[in-house]
Amino acid sequence: MNGVVNGIGQAATIGGTVTTGLVAGLFLAFSTAVMPGLARADDRTFVVAMQAINVAILNPLFLTLFVAPLGCLAVAALTGPARWWVVAALVLYVANVAITQAGNIPLNDALMAAGTPDGPAGWDAARSAFEDSWNRLHLVRTLALVASFACCVGALRAG
Numbered sequence: 001m002n003g004v005v006n007g008i009g010q011a012a013t014i015g016g017t018v019t020t021g022l023v024a025g026l027f028l029a030f031s032t033a034v035m036p037g038l039a040r041a042d043d044r045t046f047v048v049a050m051q052a053i054n055v056a057i058l059n060p061l062f063l064t065l066f067v068a069p070l071g072c073l074a075v076a077a078l079t080g081p082a083r084w085w086v087v088a089a090l091v092l093y094v095a096n097v098a099i100t101q102a103g104n105i106p107l108n109d110a111l112m113a114a115g116t117p118d119g120p121a122g123w124d125a126a127r128s129a130f131e132d133s134w135n136r137l138h139l140v141r142t143l144a145l146v147a148s149f150a151c152c153v154g155a156l157r158a159g
Contacts (some may be wrong), residue, residue, distance in 0.1 A: 016072035042047025081159030
């Protein structure tokens with residue numbers, strides 16, 4: 001029975017590592033390519049692009065990948081080897097989810113509510129209310145994700 005539990009824990013650690021790595025990679029790509037690219041765009045292009053991204057990202061594949069580490073890491077923390085590495089990974093991943101829920105999603109929703117502003121001042125206002133705050137929060141959650149992924153790798157190496 002102990003071998004089965006360890007096997008489940010190992011599989012959960014691997015699943016948590018893969019899915020955390022995928023989400024961390026996506027968020028890092030946003031930090032290093034997407035947002036710097038959009039920073040060079042005019043206000044209307046920025047707002048329209050971010051509104052389209054906010055709609056497109058809400059798909060079953062992304063949502064599954066975003067939620068999967070929570071379950072995998074929770075199972076791994078209860079059943080797997082290297083539990084302290086896994087617990088650290090889980091805490092960091094939960095921090096990412098909390099930042100996303102409390103910060104980034106409300107900013108996304110406000111940007112969506114801006115709709116199609118009238119004139120340059122409206123586009124500027126929509127962007128100004130979103131961009132800097134969203135990027136700061138995104139940087140923190142990306143760092144939490146990268147650190148979570150590193151802890152997952154540590155768990156695999158230690159286990």
